Amino acid sequence: MxxxxxxxxxxxxxVPVVWLGTTMTWAIIYLGxxxxxxxxxxxxxxxxPAAYEAARTQLGLDQPPLQHYFDWMGSxxxxxxxxxxxxxxxxDVNALILDFLPRTLWLGFWSVLIAVCIGVPLGFYAGxxxxxxxxxxxxxxxxxxxxxxxxxLGIMLLxxxxxxxxxxxxxxxxxxxxxDALTGSPDLSRLHTVEGFLAATKKVLPAAIxxxxxxxxNEMRIGRTAVLEVRNEDYVDLARAKGVSERxxxxxxxxxxxxxPLVPIITSEAFLLIGGSVLVETVFSINGIGLLFFNAATQGxxxxxxxxxxxxxxxxxxxxxxxxxxxxxxxxxxGLEGA
Amino acid sequence: xxDEPLLSVRDLEVxxxxxRERIHAVDGVTFEIREGQTVGLVGESGSGKSxxxxxxxxxxxxxxxxxxxxxxxxxxxxxxxxxxxxxGDIAIVFQDPTxxxxxxxxxxxxxxxxxxxxxxxxxxxxxxxAIELLEDVGIPDAPRRVDEYPHQLSGGMAQRAVIAMALACxxxxxxxxxxxxxxxxxxxxxILDLLAELQAEQDLAILFITHDMxxxxxxxxxxxxxYAGEVVERAxxxxxxxxxxxxxxRALLESIPGRTDPDERLPTIEGEVPTPTGPxxxxxxxxxxxEAFEDCRSVAPEHVSLDGDRSAACLLHDPxxxxxxxxx
Ligand code: SF4
Numbered sequence: 001m002x003x004x005x006x007x008x009x010x011x012x013x014x015v016p017v018v019w020l021g022t023t024m025t026w027a028i029i030y031l032g033x034x035x036x037x038x039x040x041x042x043x044x045x046x047x048x049p050a051a052y053e054a055a056r057t058q059l060g061l062d063q064p065p066l067q068h069y070f071d072w073m074g075s076x077x078x079x080x081x082x083x084x085x086x087x088x089x090x091x092d093v094n095a096l097i098l099d100f101l102p103r104t105l106w107l108g109f110w111s112v113l114i115a116v117c118i119g120v121p122l123g124f125y126a127g128x129x130x131x132x133x134x135x136x137x138x139x140x141x142x143x144x145x146x147x148x149x150x151x152x153l154g155i156m157l158l159x160x161x162x163x164x165x166x167x168x169x170x171x172x173x174x175x176x177x178x179x180d181a182l183t184g185s186p187d188l189s190r191l192h193t194v195e196g197f198l199a200a201t202k203k204v205l206p207a208a209i210x211x212x213x214x215x216x217x218n219e220m221r222i223g224r225t226a227v228l229e230v231r232n233e234d235y236v237d238l239a240r241a242k243g244v245s246e247r248x249x250x251x252x253x254x255x256x257x258x259x260x261p262l263v264p265i266i267t268s269e270a271f272l273l274i275g276g277s278v279l280v281e282t283v284f285s286i287n288g289i290g291l292l293f294f295n296a297a298t299q300g301x302x303x304x305x306x307x308x309x310x311x312x313x314x315x316x317x318x319x320x321x322x323x324x325x326x327x328x329x330x331x332x333x334x335g336l337e338g339a
Numbered sequence: 340x341x342d343e344p345l346l347s348v349r350d351l352e353v354x355x356x357x358x359r360e361r362i363h364a365v366d367g368v369t370f371e372i373r374e375g376q377t378v379g380l381v382g383e384s385g386s387g388k389s390x391x392x393x394x395x396x397x398x399x400x401x402x403x404x405x406x407x408x409x410x411x412x413x414x415x416x417x418x419x420x421x422x423x424x425x426x427g428d429i430a431i432v433f434q435d436p437t438x439x440x441x442x443x444x445x446x447x448x449x450x451x452x453x454x455x456x457x458x459x460x461x462x463x464x465x466x467x468x469a470i471e472l473l474e475d476v477g478i479p480d481a482p483r484r485v486d487e488y489p490h491q492l493s494g495g496m497a498q499r500a501v502i503a504m505a506l507a508c509x510x511x512x513x514x515x516x517x518x519x520x521x522x523x524x525x526x527x528x529x530i531l532d533l534l535a536e537l538q539a540e541q542d543l544a545i546l547f548i549t550h551d552m553x554x555x556x557x558x559x560x561x562x563x564x565x566y567a568g569e570v571v572e573r574a575x576x577x578x579x580x581x582x583x584x585x586x587x588x589r590a591l592l593e594s595i596p597g598r599t600d601p602d603e604r605l606p607t608i609e610g611e612v613p614t615p616t617g618p619x620x621x622x623x624x625x626x627x628x629x630e631a632f633e634d635c636r637s638v639a640p641e642h643v644s645l646d647g648d649r650s651a652a653c654l655l656h657d658p659x660x661x662x663x664x665x666x667x
Contacts, residue, residue, distance in 0.1 A: 234433045
């Protein structure tokens with residue numbers, strides 16, 4: 001019961017976070033040094049006062065700032081996001097986001113999943129066999145893997161996969177599921193079919209591995225430390241003295257406790273993925289929301305930047321809430337103390 | 340009472356390997372416990388008493404290793420990796436109850452786990468038995484407590500739950516490693532009473548490991564005084580308190596409140612317990628011993644039998660060395 005109350009409290013607390021984030025975004029974009037209206041006009045039009053005025057009116061900048069702020073917030077809250085100005089000119093922003101966001105989420109999903117599924121077991125394995133040869137190999141591997149920069153790893157991976165026939169003797173592109181190209185956006189329209197799912201997965205796999213590489217290394221390191229710490233707890237010794245089998249000791253008594261410090265690591269890395277996806281989406285030419293944001297920012301489509309910021313804020317708050325839910329599932333102490 | 344001791348520890352050697360040296364945390368500890376007996380192992384922190392306790396249950400953590408001696412449980416040597424066969428026969432209670440229970444499982448879950456392993460109880464039967472055990476150890480409102488998590492219990496209640504969990508294994512010997520040190524004084528007394536009660540009811544043997552001579556006096560029949568990894572004196576509790584034979588025992592006794600003049604400051608033993616890194620070549624207590632004499636620095640004392648079954652490892656009692664016990 002108190003766990004539900006705890007979650008409800010966290011949801012309520014995220015409202016001011018969203019408000020603060022969007023307000024700051026609005027202030028930076030519309031009160032900042034760059035006039036959004038000018039940025040939307042082409043070179044020639046900036047000299048044209050009529051076109052400039054028209055742009056200002058359409059952006060609502062002719063209103064008093066407070067009025068504009070409320071309008072803007074209102075349209076965000078109701079997801080009435082309007083049309084784009086510069087990038088994909090005139091298209092519906094809602095449609096644009098619905099088109100681009102799933103690709104990024106798909107990429108993010110796999111990169112978190114791969115990192116968790118490889119990093120955590122490897123870290124736990126190293127922690128259970130601390131200071132043995134296999135621990136050293138796993139730990140060193142983790143550090144090296146962690147240290148490789150994304151852009152470099154991405155390019156190297158593409159180079160290797162591109163000539164996989166010569167290096168490994170099989171062709172990655174036609175392995176298992178035929179891909180149309182090594183890079184590019186995954187086709188998410190056929191996810192409900194087995195083949196469509198596999199194809200879309202295989203397409204983002206290299207990008208997901210690159211994007212999750214740093215997280216994988218971190219999770220492994222933290223996982224190792226967590227297991228080492230929990231292994232030496234009195235309650236583990238007491239369980240052993242009680243006659244609990246080695247297997248139950250590891251799975252029941254050690255792992256669940258070792259997962260607790262990993263939860264914030266995994267979720268905080270989900271944030272990094274949102275930022276990191278810009279780079280990886282560029283290298284692997286995936287039309288995701290990271291790439292969209294990057295293009296909007298560099299080309300000066302400030303209204304779109306603001307809207308995308310709002311989407312990012314919602315994503316981050318959502319991940320935070322997910323973290324709280326995970327906590328309450330794993331750790332019974334959460335929500336009972338100080339809640 | 341049979342002739343064979345329930346547990347007999349002989350010349351136990353536990354060595355911790357660090358990068359630079361080998362630390363002999365336990366260096367030839369010998370003592371025994373008979374069925375239903377309460378034996379104390381007393382010494383300062385760093386004397387090797389906790390390592391001895393963990394050794395008995397095969398719980399010595401890396402980089403420590405049992406490198407010699409025997410731990411005979413009903414005549415069977417546990418050090419030959421026989422712990423698995425005797426899990427539950429020997430249970431242990433640690434100093435800090437808040438660390439002794441797994442924080443992510445309910446009290447009931449952890450007691451029922453032991454009941455399943457040792458008494459083959461499951462489901463409703465296990466829960467009912469767990470509630471009974473909690474009631475036995477004096478936890479009020481046990482049917483509700485059984486579903487609570489460790490952090491919802493106070494220190495004293497958690498220690499009772501740990502004892503209940505130990506009892507669920509149906510042990511013959513309960514090793515209590517400083518079971519009351521982390522608790523308030525009033526709670527300490529309650530836990531000691533509880534242990535005495537359980538012992539009387541269940542004919543349980545108890546090994547008390549503590550630095551607290553007061554606990555030893557209240558709770559035990561027989562005492563082993565441990566110093567720097569060795570037992571230096573063994574005696575029936577009463578005899579030991581009446582006539583301590585070893586200078587270290589005397590020093591420990593003087594540090595109990597109320598035994599010396601109440602107006603005087605409590606004497607403490609100057610200096611620290613040394614950590615032995617090699618075989619003894621002298622008396623390890625010599626640097627702190629008020630009664631040390633020349634031989635103490637060149638001869639390692641052996642146990643000398645005294646009246647009754649008692650013995651002490653001090654050259655003062657070695658007739659060949661110290662003119663019949665005359666102090667210098
Ligand atoms: S042997 Fe010597 S130094 Fe050691 S306790 Fe006895 S008198 Fe003191």
